[in-house]
Amino acid sequence: AQSVTQLGSHVSVSEGALVLLRCNYSSSVPPYLFWYVQYPNQGLQLLLKYTSAATLVKGINGFEAEFKKSETSFHLTKPSAHMSDAAEYFCAVSKPGYSTLTFGKGTMLLVSP
């Protein structure tokens, strides 16, 4: 069975500071990994995904994530936070050959002026 652990239900940063949201996965086979973002009262939208090509993946809005097999991690980063980045972020894992996703519990990113 696959699982995802997101460390920290809430992360607070100042505008302009580095954003680091942590995600660790458990999978019996090399997984596909995703980061989704959810703005208030909206559905989820894809930020970026790792599908076994380059281990450093760049996404929308300046976010990127690095797949580290040895650490079973896929942490999300952004060099400089904007107020508009305030949202809930979900890490998810899928198994090659299967369409279903397993989501982490989410991390709420709070950005202060």
Place this chain on the structure above:
Amino acid sequence: NAGVTQTPKFQVLKTGQSMTLQCAQDMNHNSMYWYRQDPGMGLRLIYYSASEGTTDKGEVPNGYNVSRLNKREFSLRLESAAPSQTSVYFCASSGNSRRTGGEETQYFGPGTRLLVL
């Protein structure tokens, strides 16, 4: 393209009542999904349909039924609503190729907020 649409946006039910949540996608996707989102629990898969004509249980199927009406539409039915089913329900879809490799992006609808009293 409307993407994934869900109706209704908000619903209040009394315990024991039934209702059907509707979902439609216009992206010619093969796979469709129903999730529920509860505070601190992330999204949990209720049912999914990997292709037209098939449905499978997810992590939390008890108390729900689904119908893949055609390639576009996937409905979720609560036969006898319970307060534990108070949640936000999201429909999603993915995959417009014949093979589903697992790497496809899922596209989400705006959600249905359900309150069961």
